[in-house]
Amino acid sequence: MKPVVVIGFLGSTLDAGKFGPGRWNKWRPTVGLTMHPDLRVDRLILIHGTAHGRLAEYVAADIASVSPETAVDLRLLDFRDPWDFEEVYGKLLDFARAEPFDPDAEDYLVHITTGTHVAQICLFLLTEARYLPGRLLQTHPVRGSPDPVGSWSAIDLDLSRYDSIATRFAAATRESTSFLKSGIATQSAAFNRMIDEIERVALRSRAPILLMGPTGAGKSQLARRIYELKRLKHQIAGTFVEVNCATLKGDGAMSALFGHRKGAFTGAIADRPGLLRAADQGMLFLDEIGELGLDEQAMILRAIEDRRFLPVGSDREVGSDFQLIAGTNRDLGEAVAAGQFRDDLFARLNLWTFRLPGLADRREDVEPNLDYELDRYAEREGERIGFNKEAKARYLAFATGPDATWQGNFRDLAASVTRMATLSPRGRIDIETVDAEIVRLRRLWFGSAAPHADILVRVLGQDRVDSLDPFDRVQLAEVIQVCQRSRSLSEAGRALFSASRARRTSSNDADRLRKYLARFDLDWATLSQA
Known part of the structure; x- marks a missing residue:
């Protein structure tokens, strides 16, 4: 069984009592929770203020006498105003983020019986939002009896059953969404809706996620933020491993991804665990997954479905439990039709597909x-x-x-x-x-085509260029270039209108060019010096 860790406040009223034998006739919730024969407490993180330091030490000594197997971890946390929701929530959030929780190694119970009502509400909120990765623990006195032990119950939060309560956590949801966007106040409604959906999927599912979109659209950054969000909520413990599959070519691709045994091939002078093993208990981001070869795709599929694969040169499978995020700028559906991507792998990846614009x-x-x-x-x-x-x-x-x-x-x-x-x-x-x-x-x-733009900016200035239609920009840029190469207005006119001169009764090309330039408040003298 995993060790049980209880997190709670010292009760300045309920845990207090006369410093004498009579205290054992009173129900004190913090001491009582360590006296239950059916509740083992291996470690108690007891939060208290400076003003109640003596009481905290006294309670810790009593716990040692009735439950010597319980290690009491006294934590000093002062509030200027313990009824100020913003202050209490903020300091408890900082505490939760700094604590090295390990849900795979320990079970956590959050004691909400003691402390101010504000502290109890904040513990509830932080537990529901998974900043405190455990269940709520409530303790109660036995009515009509001087029983110092009392009773207890644990609550595993599932707010999907409590619609009226769930609305209280809209702010936490917005915070998570903002986290995925790196705090950027994006205005695109379609993009914001997509990020909202990704946030819900990331926190409720360990299935693969496929991020599609052009190069530079932010797939890699979003994948890392998803990992950081899940780690912040204690849903993932391992590392983030990012692989650009376009760089994995030839025989080295298998070795890089799945590892190899010493002597498996020329140059394999030592065992190599491989990137999939490195992502165990964490997240693997395979960017440009469409560039993988068909053999590597088959092994990736096996690793996703069975959490096992065979390193190069080994006759024994190894395991790695990771969550996969795949990225691509290719249309994998078209790649499947062309025989360049496995349809079974695409089907496995296509459960949660998001296209980044x-x-x-x-x-x-x-x-x-x-x-x-x-x-x-x-x-x-x-x-x-x-x-x-x-x-x-x-x-x-x-x-x-x-x-x-x-x-x-x-x-x-x-x-x-x-x-x-x-x-x-x-x-x-x-x-x-x-x-x-x-x-x-x-x-x-x-x-x-860029020199055209350079010429226009140099002659007209950026504001004037921005006011022109694209058609006029291209035409005017060509006219200016011809003018600057010519020795006179007439020579420039002949060069510009040479093809149509034979079909005209008048051949006054200089006048025609002069009128064209005047449309843009330009003249020959200006251009010849530009």
Whole structure:
């Protein structure tokens, strides 16, 4: 049997009594819970304030006399106001997060009989939310009898049966969802609904999860946040192991994933446990799973279903109990049809499938992610960088507009912020820095077409360029290039209108070009000097 650990408050009233033999005629809940013949308490974490330190030591001594097998762990936790819900909940949450709980090795009971009503409510909330990974323990006196032992009962919370109570935990659900989004206040309603569903699935299921979406859409980060959320709720104990399957090629793929025995092949000079073994009791994230070979896919399927597999060169199976998250930027359904992916593995992965949209499909989320990337830069570099008001408005106008394709998704955004922050030594990103970054992004996304954008920005300025239709931008950029290569307005006109000159009665190409440039408030003199 696993050791039983009880967590509870010292009762400043119920646990107190005369310091004499008469105290044994009174029911004291903390002492009494260690006196039940049918409740073994191996360790008692007893929370108390500074003002009740003497009482805590006295109660611990009494417990030692009636239950010497119980180790009493006194924990000092002071509240400025024990009736302040926010303070009590916050400090107990910090306590729960710092405690090295191990539900696989210990059973936990949370004693809610003592303490203020606020403390009892907070213990209930934290237990329901799995920050305290145990059952509730209630103790009661025996009415009409001076019995110091009393009675006890344990409650295994299942709020699915209590709809009226479940509404009280909406805040905890929002916190979990925000955790998965790294605290980013995303505005995309469809994305937020998807994250809500992922949060529910992650906390209620150990089945594989398949994350689909383009490169850079955030699959890897989301997988890690799911792991951290489950670990925070004490639902997982092992490590997070991430594998990019695109890097596993040839004979080394089997060895990397499933391990090998010494001497299994040339170069196998020692046993290798493999990545699946490393993920035992934890989570395995197989990114780009569509790149795995068919043989590796077959063994992965066996490992998911039976929790067992055969290392390379071994005649004895090994086990690993892990939760799988798979990621891919390919359409696995099409890969199955093409014979490149096993249909039985796809069926096993396809229970919980979520498609992460690219940044171009979530333009309303550019601004909150922009702020998030600035925060990440500050944490990484130790320097806080911000935007000038006009510079931020210009960047967002471009970043949320049709010209921003965000082909690399959030990786492009992260790189863009890093470049602008690095080139802003005074701590403020200005318009000039933004304009230069917009030129870089256009080059990145449009390649040889980018010089057109550079010319227009140089001649007209970013604001004027943003006001032009895409058709006019392409046409005007070509006109400006021809003008700058020509020695005169007439020469530029002849080059631009050479194909149509034979079909016209008038060949005044210079006048025709002059009128075209005037539409954009340009003239030959301006362009010849640009």
